[in-house]
Amino acid sequence: MDLYEWAIGGIYLSPLFLYAVVALLLTGVIRLAMHTLHASRWIWHEALFGCAVFLLLLAAITWVAAT
Template structure:
């Protein structure tokens, strides 16, 4: 799925929407796993950590899909 929009019922959607949903799911999953470990107590500002984790995962997902499509 490259970086071109696709139509869904006459509405054009950006691939970043799907990338964002994938990154959000990964963020939620990683945060839940992190809460089960004692590493979670080292997080000083949880909202800032969550935002940074989402941005890093979004960049990784975008890179992964763009590299897969050549």
């Protein structure tokens, strides 16, 4: 699959923007699950962990979409 812009309502959106939105939603779900299970107490710096999870998810989504 090639990475082409998507026209939604006459506005061109980059696929990376849409992948980032999906990765952000998944990051929120993961962080919420970690807080509910009290697993967040083992994380040294939650902001760095959230950023790392977001980047890993974004890379995985981009890789899956490109194959």
